[in-house]
Amino acid sequence: MVIVMAKGATGENIAAVSRLLEHHSLKAHISQGSETTIIGVVGDKKRLADVNLEMLPGVEKVIPIMESYKLASKAFNPQGIVVNIDGAKIGGGHFAMMAGPCAVESEEQIVSTALAVKQSGAQFLRGGAYKPRTSPYAFQGMEDEGYRLMRLAGDEAGLKVVSEIISENNIETAAKYCDMFQVGARNMQNFRLLRELGRSKMPILLKRGNSSTISEWLDAAEYIMSEGNYNVVLCERGIRTFETATRNTLDISAIAVIKEKSSLPIIIDPSHAAGKASYIESLSLAAVAGGADGLIIEVHPDPMSAMSDAAQQLNFAVFDNLSTKVKKLVTVLDKQM
Amino acid sequence: MVIVMAKGATGENIAAVSRLLEHHSLKAHISQGSETTIIGVVGDKKRLADVNLEMLPGVEKVIPIMESYKLASKAFNPQGIVVNIDGAKIGGGHFAMMAGPCAVESEEQIVSTALAVKQSGAQFLRGGAYKPRTSPYAFQGMEDEGYRLMRLAGDEAGLKVVSEIISENNIETAAKYCDMFQVGARNMQNFRLLRELGRSKMPILLKRGNSSTISEWLDAAEYIMSEGNYNVVLCERGIRTFETATRNTLDISAIAVIKEKSSLPIIIDPSHAAGKASYIESLSLAAVAGGADGLIIEVHPDPMSAMSDAAQQLNFAVFDNLSTKVKKLVTVLDKQM
Amino acid sequence: MVIVMAKGATGENIAAVSRLLEHHSLKAHISQGSETTIIGVVGDKKRLADVNLEMLPGVEKVIPIMESYKLASKAFNPQGIVVNIDGAKIGGGHFAMMAGPCAVESEEQIVSTALAVKQSGAQFLRGGAYKPRTSPYAFQGMEDEGYRLMRLAGDEAGLKVVSEIISENNIETAAKYCDMFQVGARNMQNFRLLRELGRSKMPILLKRGNSSTISEWLDAAEYIMSEGNYNVVLCERGIRTFETATRNTLDISAIAVIKEKSSLPIIIDPSHAAGKASYIESLSLAAVAGGADGLIIEVHPDPMSAMSDAAQQLNFAVFDNLSTKVKKLVTVLDKQM
């Protein structure tokens, strides 16, 4: 932490800051410049939580130096975390392909999709049982019955099951059916839910909030990890910007930033980022080459009749074609899928 | 709803769209232009929920014409809603001043603040019992004990009590102590919580998500209202933009937009928008003159020792001075405070 | 400037940074913490322009402490600059009302507008002669003939004339007709133009780029001021955000931030921010109460027939009504208009 004093700060102002830091067993390193004075603070950061240095007379601003997450940082686990979901690995050279419909709609729909995406090389079946929708009048999902059908389809096809969890009250029920829980973008800062998931020890796919910084995203991962659950996979799905040609703007740089700052695996969701089927191939291949540890793609037997997000779902043939190209690229990059 | 056909769309493509619409008892009004064909869709919109017109061959895009909220719209209640909290009114010429600390920290802190802000003209005491914080290591609030102290302080000073609710599981307990629940920006799309609050009939202060459009915000209000609870007050508290001089960018235009599109009252939170005490007076007076129905301002007996958000809280003297200016302006504008 | 060393930085890394700083006659103040080392740099900042400390082994990041503008800063001119345009003052308690059409279209249009806005209390006539338009096929303005008509109308009504300048090649011609030059949002970082305007000594109305930070805006003002021209008035006209309910998001906080950081006057353009006539009154009154030094508003004899930006222009009656409310508020705030 660095304290920058205002230009007109007096010697007494500076002395007062020093005294306060010393009072909290912290050391002040003072750099007196021609125009301004800078004070470096040394010691245990947590002691500063209750001290509001910016309010002291003569203080211009306080610049934090350290990120607030620890367990999610690269430094804590420099070799990288590989999340192992009952044999299906994500990270450390293991590339995961997750596919399935936006929402579970019927047994036939989810089973046929599971068999098709398995055939094309996917290891995970995705599908929404609970659908948080912007409008209260839109289809809200099949709820617990949706989880049950996901399990049934996953078992039939030999796929791991990943589905969204939207309430701390539903963890026990959902855990019976899912192999991995997805935390949706809108719940990335639902800290109650994150804590309970941390206690559950279930593998978590943590989507980035559409206006969350990478730093806030890692803070959210820290909520889960601080309860002892390190099985966290990050998922970038587009951020909100001024551009309207795509539903969201896929932040492809997040891959490089996460690889530098964190030990957690990161996968890409091109479907929600693009919001349009014709853009998904380009984004998927970019994600693979950019170093992502996996993809999660929306696939539906008949996108035209889908009950939500129709425009961004691929049919089986288009997905199979995409999957072939992804596998080729994964192999060129010496990873396993 | 308007369907725009692609330039190369064939007569058969257009006929197929028409047939599909007729199949759903909707009428197609076709406008054949020199470059493109446009199809206006007439009939009950809900029939279209399961039809994904964008996937049909030859369709370029589908443009929605109507907003998805109804109860929250101006058209539904053109004269405007006045929220009446046991005599304290918001909207329709009644200007509400809410003030109090970011977080409840102790009985002494909250009672002294309640007495001070009452003295300066506030009608509501604000204060956080549960504090959703970006990092798991930051102070998370006094929880239920915080609610109890809010009630105690509110009663002592003669103020209504407004505090944040962060879990659907806590509504019953919190309702014993609060007169109004605040839904925080991070929970604006926690639809489970919104529905339960809709069933509770408690007055709700619905903060705008920091990256939510006004349209999504009204959709969130619709979740509450669709369960029968019309006691909703909107609160603009700054949106996330590229500018870093302020914590968020206060979207002052939201007042004019809400007044045009919705019947709900809107108040402004300059404290979270600015993130800096010295900017709060300018933003508060702008909000009053711009037509807001109230303000919610952070006030603390000793901001320097506050356990959260210290930089943006006002002390009693600064708040009293601000309140005097606000009252003067409210009077000039022929409103009551 | 503060240099933050990476966690794994060695003693030799730190020594190398110190040596480099000393080589440039700068002093290094080293704060060795438990987790990281921070180096405060003291001395003449300009010496660092050619040294790229972030590339040195073991350096995590470099944090600049000082803003790059000097002449535009509050510190340089703490009492504030009042721009005096031949008797019409802006800043220091003098509130300026500028009004007129988006574009000059004919002598009759501009003269009638000038007479009407003068009658309603404006001191400045605005109007575009050169119109930078997004599409090459849109109306580009009457060019030099437009300037001539502005002068004629301004003289007839007794108003100062402010119009946009879009090329360094046109300054001499335009200066014959205008009292003040507007630099449009798209040209805020056209540094060639800024420098030439700095040499011209003409009063400048510097609009903020729609995605420029306040800091970049003051850097742009610095380009003009560094050539000796201090007659600069800033104009906030909305920034680009994700919200689409308004054309841009008016950054009302810019008033408070500029008043704290800079000595330059700041006026508000609600017309371009809102993009819709019905929102302009709310934004205008908010700007006055928030502390702006003036307003620039689009007014047209017959907005429906305007050749550009029709939706955001007011007719004479609406402007007159707005102007009356603005004057009342200006008086309440003890300013002159």
Next chain:
Amino acid sequence: MVIVMAKGATGENIAAVSRLLEHHSLKAHISQGSETTIIGVVGDKKRLADVNLEMLPGVEKVIPIMESYKLASKAFNPQGIVVNIDGAKIGGGHFAMMAGPCAVESEEQIVSTALAVKQSGAQFLRGGAYKPRTSPYAFQGMEDEGYRLMRLAGDEAGLKVVSEIISENNIETAAKYCDMFQVGARNMQNFRLLRELGRSKMPILLKRGNSSTISEWLDAAEYIMSEGNYNVVLCERGIRTFETATRNTLDISAIAVIKEKSSLPIIIDPSHAAGKASYIESLSLAAVAGGADGLIIEVHPDPMSAMSDAAQQLNFAVFDNLSTKVKKLVTVLDKQM
């Protein structure tokens, strides 16, 4: 164009719109719905430029259907444009690698860089002669002498020369030395400059403004093309968002969007997007796999001593390693580099 009438619009309001359209020889196709009426407008769009339908009584909003660019659209040139710069092709399966320093600093610097990047496989030498800088006190480039050194270095290494042009007054001089002109992000809407470049017939590398939509970017290309110069290559270099982990957010989706909407080639600038050398490999490979027609990368003999943008420039060895990986991927994708 579609006109949406307000809910309360009368039959007379609708008739008035119809009459106005007919007066301009346009046809009105009326779709009367249960809640609102929609009017499709058919005929030559240009006739509507002077008519402001949004101002008519009873009109809610006007929705444009067609983009304003024509020559830059896919429809105008469905097979795609290949820009041929004296034998060096961009687009249509030809992948271009452009490399060189942020700024030309000396003959030795630019010649050594040219030889090195040629050796690694580049076909173009990039380098700034005129540097538009945010602060007037930063290094502004070697100006015309910089162009001369670029030519000299390009000739010595056998590379095409691409450099930024910042003034319409400098085109003639710069054209003596450059093979292609870059229009920088800050000048993307300097329409004067765009028009003159359209008249010059020089190949243009048009960078996207950091807050420009893709639609505005293609409108800017249209300015150049409407003067008869079709040798335009688009360059995505990151857009401004709330995320601060990178200098800008690379909009990787722009590749897919441009490939769908336009016939122009698109290359990616990972250096300005990332602002950090360690992120460039990930972004470069993502761009290649995503379908970009080329890359432009900053390379400097000794990044640590660079006079601008040091943190994002690669040294020769790092660039050579990256270039090898890019070539491998380009080959896998059946393109030529």
